[in-house]
Amino acid sequence: MSKVIDIEAEIPLTCVQLDGLVVTKIIKHCREARGSTAHGLVLGLDLDGTLEVSNSFPLPNHSSDDDDKSAKSVARYQGTMLRSLKEVQADDSIVGFYQAMTLGSFFNQTLVDTQAIHQERLRHGGVVIVHDLSQTARGNASFRAFRLTKAFLDAYKKNNFSTASLIGHRLTFSSILEELPLKIRTNALLSSFIGALAETTPATAADASPSLATSSAALAPSFSTLNMGTSSVSRNLEHIIEALDSYKTEEGNLAYLQRQITREKARADTYVAKRKEENAVRATQGLAPLPEEDVSRLFKIPPEPSRLESLLLLGKIDAYAKSLAETSSTGLVKMYAAKANCGA
Numbered sequence: 001m002s003k004v005i006d007i008e009a010e011i012p013l014t015c016v017q018l019d020g021l022v023v024t025k026i027i028k029h030c031r032e033a034r035g036s037t038a039h040g041l042v043l044g045l046d047l048d049g050t051l052e053v054s055n056s057f058p059l060p061n062h063s064s065d066d067d068d069k070s071a072k073s074v075a076r077y078q079g080t081m082l083r084s085l086k087e088v089q090a091d092d093s094i095v096g097f098y099q100a101m102t103l104g105s106f107f108n109q110t111l112v113d114t115q116a117i118h119q120e121r122l123r124h125g126g127v128v129i130v131h132d133l134s135q136t137a138r139g140n141a142s143f144r145a146f147r148l149t150k151a152f153l154d155a156y157k158k159n160n161f162s163t164a165s166l167i168g169h170r171l172t173f174s175s176i177l178e179e180l181p182l183k184i185r186t187n188a189l190l191s192s193f194i195g196a197l198a199e200t201t202p203a204t205a206a207d208a209s210p211s212l213a214t215s216s217a218a219l220a221p222s223f224s225t226l227n228m229g230t231s232s233v234s235r236n237l238e239h240i241i242e243a244l245d246s247y248k249t250e251e252g253n254l255a256y257l258q259r260q261i262t263r264e265k266a267r268a269d270t271y272v273a274k275r276k277e278e279n280a281v282r283a284t285q286g287l288a289p290l291p292e293e294d295v296s297r298l299f300k301i302p303p304e305p306s307r308l309e310s311l312l313l314l315g316k317i318d319a320y321a322k323s324l325a326e327t328s329s330t331g332l333v334k335m336y337a338a339k340a341n342c343g344a
Contacts (some may be wrong), residue, residue, distance in 0.1 A: 016145040018125055020186040022056045026131050027141065029058045030100040037061045038100040041078065042129060043091045051127060051145075051180075052184060054091050056098060057081050094118075096127040103236050104323040105243075106130045107173070107315035109308075115148055116156050127180060134232060134323070143184070144200040146177040161306040171314035233331055236324045243320060247313040257305045268299040 022042065030038040040058035044051060059074055085092040096118060099111055111128065118126030127145045135142035148156070151169040155161055165171075272295060279289040 011046075011049045012274050013046065013125065013127070013147075015053055015198045016051045016053065016180050016182045018053050018143065019055075020184065020190050023143065023184055024054050024142065025056050026098050026129070026143075027136060028188070030131055030133055030136075031098065034056075036100045036102045036106075036133065040098055041094055042096050042098055042127075043085070043093055044095045045091065045093060046095070046123075051095055052094060053129070055085070056147055057085075059097075071273070094122060094126070098129040098131060099131065101130050101132055103134050103232075103239060103320055104132055105140060105239070105280065105316045105319035107176075107312045107319065109312065112148070112156075112176070112308075112312070115146075116153065120211065129182075142229070143182055145180040145182045152176050159306075161308040161311070162304040163307065166307060166311075171311070174316060176311060176315065203302050205317070232327050233324065234248055236320060236327060240317065240320045240324065243317045245318065245334065247310065250310050250313060254305050254307065254310065257302060261302050261304065264299050264301045268295050268301065271295065271298065 011065075026040070029040060032038075038058065039061070040056055042053045043055040043057075044053040046052070053116075060077055082092045082094075097114060099106060115126070125147060130144050130146065132142035132144075151171055152175065155165050155169050155171060158165070248335050275290060275293075282289055306344050
C-alpha cells in the first residue's frame, strides 16, 4: 500500500478522476450561483498517480469591500466544514478547488494566486477544476483539470514577469497552465438509474391515446437542440470586445511606463557622461576627480512593469475566440438547416 498511496508525493499525477457525486454537486452549485463566481474545494486522495476526487463543498462568495474580513469568514467556514466531514468519517483531504467559468474563459489573477498557494502548500500540488456554464446550458457538461507549469511557478515565486523573464522562461499565455486528463467515475447503481430514466415504457392503459403510447419514465423532452444559438454568439462577441479593450488599455499603461523608464535612464546616462567629461577635464588640469555619486538616488528609475496581466488577458481573448469559433460554426449549420427546411 505504501507504493500505491503516495505519501511522499513522489509519483507524478497523470490523471484526475471525478466521482459522479462531485460532478452533480458542482453543477448544482454553479447553476444556483447564477454566474462565474461559484467556487469551492474538492477533496480526495492521490492513488498511484491518479487524483481521485470523491467529495466537494462550495465556498461562500462575499461581495463586500472588506477583503480581510471576507477572507477570515471564508477561512472559518472552510475549517468548520472540514471538521464536520472528519466527524462523519468522510474525506477531508483538500486536493484542489473548482471554479465556474463562462464561454471557456477562466484566466484571472485570483485563480492564478489561489492555485499557486495550493501547489505550494498541498502535499500533491493540487489541481483546479473548471466547469463551463455555457457548455452545460447547451447540454454538454464540461469539466477540465489544470495546474500551473513549473516555468510559470518559478517566475511567480520570484515575482518577475518582465520581458527578459518571460523570454528566459519561455512563457506565453498558453504555457501558464498545463491540462491533466480527466475522467468521471460512476458506480453501477447510478449508471443503471440513468439508463432507466432514458428508457421509454409503453402506456399501461388500454384506451390510451396514440400520442401517449410511449412516454419517458422521468425525463421531459428537451428542445435545446432547436436553439439557433444566436444569443450566445452576440454575448461572446461582447466579451471579446471587452477583453480587447482591456488589453489595449493595459498595453497603453505598459507603454507609458516604458517611456518613463527610458526617459529616466537617458537622464541618468547623460549625467554619468557629463560627470566623466568633467573628471577628464579636471585630470588634465591636475585637479582631483569629483566624488562618485549614487545615480540611483539622484534619478528614480521605475522598475520594469509586470506583463502578467497582459498574458492573462491574451489567454482570455484566446478562450473567447475558440468558444466563438465553436458556437458560430454550430449556429451556422443550424441556420442553414432551418433555411432549407423553410424553403422546402
